[in-house]
Amino acid sequence: MSRLILASASPRRLDLLARIGVVPDAVDPADLDETPLKAERPPAHAARLAAAKAALVAARHPDSYVLGADTVVGAGIRILPKAEDEATARRCLTLLSGRRHRVHSAITLVAPDGTARHRISTSIVAFKVLTAAEIDAYLAGGEWHGKAGGYAIQGAAEAYVRFLSGSHSGVVGLPLFETRALLGSAGLLG
Numbered sequence: 001m002s003r004l005i006l007a008s009a010s011p012r013r014l015d016l017l018a019r020i021g022v023v024p025d026a027v028d029p030a031d032l033d034e035t036p037l038k039a040e041r042p043p044a045h046a047a048r049l050a051a052a053k054a055a056l057v058a059a060r061h062p063d064s065y066v067l068g069a070d071t072v073v074g075a076g077i078r079i080l081p082k083a084e085d086e087a088t089a090r091r092c093l094t095l096l097s098g099r100r101h102r103v104h105s106a107i108t109l110v111a112p113d114g115t116a117r118h119r120i121s122t123s124i125v126a127f128k129v130l131t132a133a134e135i136d137a138y139l140a141g142g143e144w145h146g147k148a149g150g151y152a153i154q155g156a157a158e159a160y161v162r163f164l165s166g167s168h169s170g171v172v173g174l175p176l177f178e179t180r181a182l183l184g185s186a187g188l189l190g
């Protein structure tokens, strides 16, 4: 059987794959420019980056299957950044407070013959109105670091989520329904 490479630095994605009994033969993250294109919509951005990550890593592993993923938080047509500093996370939470947003998680599987399969999961998440004290407390916890939209639903932030429709695993970073479908269609599941 061909090898499976996970093109991601996210430990959550490795954990989520393990939940469906999949252990990749290697993890080889893609490092690429994640700047949105001009007027790029959130789902198109997620799909483009998942495909680009998988393609970049596939070039290093010509005889393997390569799975790439990307998670984007969209508020209307805006793409929220991945929070690398507290000020960015604060801006994201202030924007998300009391409103619905979408989380798009795209995945791409590149086969050894170079063909690429794609799936996307879109979830709707609504946060309660966040008080200044709640935002301060959340920021102090540090869970926002490196997360799209400045929060991690798998941690304390879920207590602020009054509504979720879609895929919890998709919000965390790897939609398991779509991932199973993709791996299954490639014959990679037992």
Ligand SMILES: Cc1cn([C@H]2C[C@H](O)[C@@H](COP(=O)(O)OP(=O)(O)OP(=O)(O)O)O2)c(=O)[nH]c1=O
Pocket (backbone or CB within 6 Å): 007, 008, 009, 010, 012, 029, 030, 034, 053, 069, 070, 071, 072, 073, 082, 103, 146, 147, 148, 149, 151, 152, 153, 154, 171, 172, 173
């Ligand atoms: C909204 C949300 C995002 N996230 C994470 C998932 C992703 O890891 C991250 C979005 O950034 P991504 O660019 O999708 O992924 P990454 O940089 O962590 O890893 P790689 O590009 O190597 O695959 O935000 C959560 O963990 N929980 C959440 O609730």
